Amino acid sequence: MLSKKMEKALNDQVVAETFSAYLYWSMSAYFEELNLKGFASWMRVQVQEEMTHAAKFFDYIVERGGRVKLGAIEAPTTDWANPLACFKAVLKHEVKVTGLINKLVKLAREENDNASEFCLQWFVTEQVEEESSADAVIKQLELVEGAPQGLFMIDRELGQRVFTPPAGEADA
Numbered sequence: 458m459l460s461k462k463m464e465k466a467l468n469d470q471v472v473a474e475t476f477s478a479y480l481y482w483s484m485s486a487y488f489e490e491l492n493l494k495g496f497a498s499w500m501r502v503q504v505q506e507e508m509t510h511a512a513k514f515f516d517y518i519v520e521r522g523g524r525v526k527l528g529a530i531e532a533p534t535t536d537w538a539n540p541l542a543c544f545k546a547v548l549k550h551e552v553k554v555t556g557l558i559n560k561l562v563k564l565a566r567e568e569n570d571n572a573s574e575f576c577l578q579w580f581v582t583e584q585v586e587e588e589s590s591a592d593a594v595i596k597q598l599e600l601v602e603g604a605p606q607g608l609f610m611i612d613r614e615l616g617q618r619v620f621t622p623p624a625g626e627a628d629a
Contacts, residue, residue, distance in 0.1 A: 460568050464523040471514045472528040478507035480533040495616025505620040541598040548591040555584040
């Protein structure tokens with residue numbers, strides 16, 4: 458059974474993960490407007506990942522006998538100076554989410570909630586991948602600054618990304 462404090466914190470994380478999806482959807486729209494279909498597609502995969510994260514938290518709350526209470530989702534930013542600025546915003550956001558996950562781990566330890574701490578380890582690992590993925594695109598964009606043909610090559614590469622549900626969740 459979840460403590461009320463942990464239940465509230467996990468509910469807040471459902472909202473945070475849903476906001477992340479909303480933010481990436483906004484970024485996808487930005488890239489669509491620029492006719493960078495690969496970048497837009499990459500962001501849509503992010504939307505799916507973030508909604509999967511929200512669902513994992515949602516399901517965990519239910520599984521532990523808690524009550525899911527969905528909160529309001531704020532409007533995301535809709536404009537960025539350029540693709541590099543947009544991906545820098547992605548990295549900044551993922552670092553923020555990593556901080557939120559780390560706070561949840563700390564709370565689980567304080568509450569002596571081993572089950573929640575174990576569940577959260579998946580998210581800790583996932584955040585390492587999320588930050589690394591955004592940083593890799595930033596580094597590519599920095600390499601091609603001032604060379605639009607490089608931007609189109611990156612666009613083509615990013616368009617190859619497909620959503621892969623986490624192991625054991627393909628049938629969920």
